[in-house]
Amino acid sequence: MVLLRAKCILIGNSKVGKTALAQTFHSEGTHFPKSYSLTTGVSTCVKTVQIPDTPHSVEMYILDSSGNELYSDLVVHYWENPSMVALVYDVTDPQSLASCPMWLEKVRSQKPEIAFPGALIANKSDLTNRWVVNSEEGRRFADGKGLAYFETSAKDSIDVDAPFLYLATEYYKLYEDRVRGLIN
């Protein structure tokens, strides 16, 4: 049994629900923060994810990073040697998707020589009558950047695990490829 460790950068504009996603995922759906509180700097939570059909798991250090510009110089210091990125936008706010290329570039520039798994998370999917950004737009952006696309609702605890499980599984595949390369 192998326990891998990964630094997962969780980022996106302010108020898209990054902290709500992190806390809902961490608490397995039992805790959704009902009132908004701006994350200052970076808050970390640790969650171990079992890779399906294997005895192996990935311990994810999720760096829930403030999307507020005030902290943008500060947060990048925590992003050294990232293992994976979870990019979040709010389906009711087109500007939050428009900012995603900038966030992605900021994370990738930390380690340009290494490819790492990435997920694009369209959050607040429960607000059905307020959707402004349709799935097609999100999916197109994700495809163009080599990200996997997910729709979640942290509030209703819908599909919150899926992006994190995807990232952990892709990370594990990178590890397996390395082992194979070293043995051959």
Place this chain on the structure above:
Amino acid sequence: MTNVALLQKGARIPLCTANNEEHPAANILDGNNSTFWLSTGLFPQEIIISLSQSSLVTSISILCSHVKELLIEKSVNEDAGDLENLLRSELEFQETLQKQEFKLSSPTLIRHIKLIIQSGYDHFVSINSVTVVTS
């Protein structure tokens, strides 16, 4: 010219920051270049190699993969305290294994060495072997 960083010569690894059950750190000292220790993610990674006794070392070699910034510290204390910088190097990227020999300017008394891998060219780095040569 003998390599003392071998399990059969009494060398041990008392500390390694990534415990990989399938590719354990002891593989570094087994004298076999095809077995390896593989890190399990995140940087930095640290490994202490303890020799069976203090020895006058003339060179240290490493066979590894995807290692970028490497620091080596040494200690002459029994308990691996008072570590001092020995060398620092940035290894070049290689598709295959990286091989690097560090010749010490003069024979140096060493009981323990600590390898610190500060960054890599991949999420995971391997060390296949470390050779510590005494005069």
